[in-house]
Amino acid sequence: MTGFAIVGTGWRAEFFWRLAAELADLECVGVVSRSRSDLPVPVFRTVDECLAAKPSFVVTATPWAVTPGLVAELAERGVPVLAETPPAPDLAGLRDLWAKVGSTGLVQVAEQYTRMPAHAARLALVRKGIVGEPTRVDVSSTHQYHAVSLIRTLLGIGRGRADVRAVRTIARLTDPLSRDGWAEPAEVKDATTIIATIEFDGGGLGVYDFTDNQWHNQLLMRRLLVRGTLGELRDNEVVRLTAPKTIARTEIVRRQTGYDLDLDGFDTDHITFGDEVLYRNPYQGKRWNDEEIAIATLLQDMGSWVRGDGPEPYPLADGIQDHRIALAIEEAADSGLAARVDDEPWHD
Numbered sequence: 001m002t003g004f005a006i007v008g009t010g011w012r013a014e015f016f017w018r019l020a021a022e023l024a025d026l027e028c029v030g031v032v033s034r035s036r037s038d039l040p041v042p043v044f045r046t047v048d049e050c051l052a053a054k055p056s057f058v059v060t061a062t063p064w065a066v067t068p069g070l071v072a073e074l075a076e077r078g079v080p081v082l083a084e085t086p087p088a089p090d091l092a093g094l095r096d097l098w099a100k101v102g103s104t105g106l107v108q109v110a111e112q113y114t115r116m117p118a119h120a121a122r123l124a125l126v127r128k129g130i131v132g133e134p135t136r137v138d139v140s141s142t143h144q145y146h147a148v149s150l151i152r153t154l155l156g157i158g159r160g161r162a163d164v165r166a167v168r169t170i171a172r173l174t175d176p177l178s179r180d181g182w183a184e185p186a187e188v189k190d191a192t193t194i195i196a197t198i199e200f201d202g203g204g205l206g207v208y209d210f211t212d213n214q215w216h217n218q219l220l221m222r223r224l225l226v227r228g229t230l231g232e233l234r235d236n237e238v239v240r241l242t243a244p245k246t247i248a249r250t251e252i253v254r255r256q257t258g259y260d261l262d263l264d265g266f267d268t269d270h271i272t273f274g275d276e277v278l279y280r281n282p283y284q285g286k287r288w289n290d291e292e293i294a295i296a297t298l299l300q301d302m303g304s305w306v307r308g309d310g311p312e313p314y315p316l317a318d319g320i321q322d323h324r325i326a327l328a329i330e331e332a333a334d335s336g337l338a339a340r341v342d343d344e345p346w347h348d
Contacts, residue, residue, distance in 0.1 A: 003053070007050070013059070030055075075101040085146070098320060109318065140209035150224070178216050198329075
């Protein structure tokens with residue numbers, strides 16, 4: 001059993017202690033909070049009290065401005081850290097954090113998107129070479145560093161230089177649903193969209209497209225495309241060259257139980273491509289949504305890493321690079337000019 005602690009009590013922190021309660025190999029030993037005591041786990045008033053419980057790692061689920069200093073403090077004390085995204089709010093903060101803790105090898109970033117079932121299945125398919133060598137990835141579903149993480153991971157791009165161009169537009173859009181629930185009544189509001197291109201040195205193109213509240217607004221379609229040398233993956237379908245003069249289209253199929261006369265209960269079972277299983281839900285029976293599955297997987301990967309049983313879940317250098325590119329997208333949208341992501345200390 002691997003014990004971990006959390007600093008923070010917001011909605012994101014709750015995911016970690018709630019999911020850990022369902023995992024046999026992880027235990028949340030407590031949460032650092034100066035204001036709350038009504039939690040289902042022990043509460044520490046200070047970081048010192050927390051570390052006295054000897055957690056194997058600490059999750060920092062704190063505001064952007066607080067995270068860098070806290071991560072540095074924990075790493076300097078030799079404690080492995082899983083830092084919520086982003087690890088620092090701005091470029092100066094990213095550089096300062098890397099200078100302080102980059103060499104320790106103790107900091108991972110809680111980037112969960114590639115662990116979501118649909119994305120994990122797509123990534124498995126791309127890595128099998130089904131569409132050949134990936135050359136372009138379009139993401140229109142999530143924002144900033146999360147979208148950049150998907151783009152870089154699906155392209156297989158490391159940490160390096162890039163040129164970013166972007167445009168920001170505003171258009172009217174109905175906004176019926178947010179994290180707080182349904183709007184009564186649903187209003188038509190101004191919604192900002194940023195569309196950006198990311199040209200990576202050495203090849204590879206990312207296309208970023210995000211509109212305000214796209215996470216929750218179900219009027220907006222989510223779109224993902226991976227173009228390779230042999231074809232394309234678009235959302236849940238692949239078109240590819242399989243033999244001379246032969247173009248095939250194949251669906252990626254998700255088996256979801258609980259529909260119609262399926263009495264097994266609502267749950268994700270597996271995701272297939274033809275007769276090949278790309279992804280199998282490791283938490284079947286818990287009825288978790290994709291975000292919960294992804295965070296639980298990340299937590300278990302972190303536990304394996306600190307025990308020496310697995311690779312780094314998501315190194316600090318990758319989390320920093322994702323946000324560095326996200327900042328360049330905002331810079332390019334603000335200026336109307338290309339923004340250069342040049343050499344940085346955390347680059348490959």
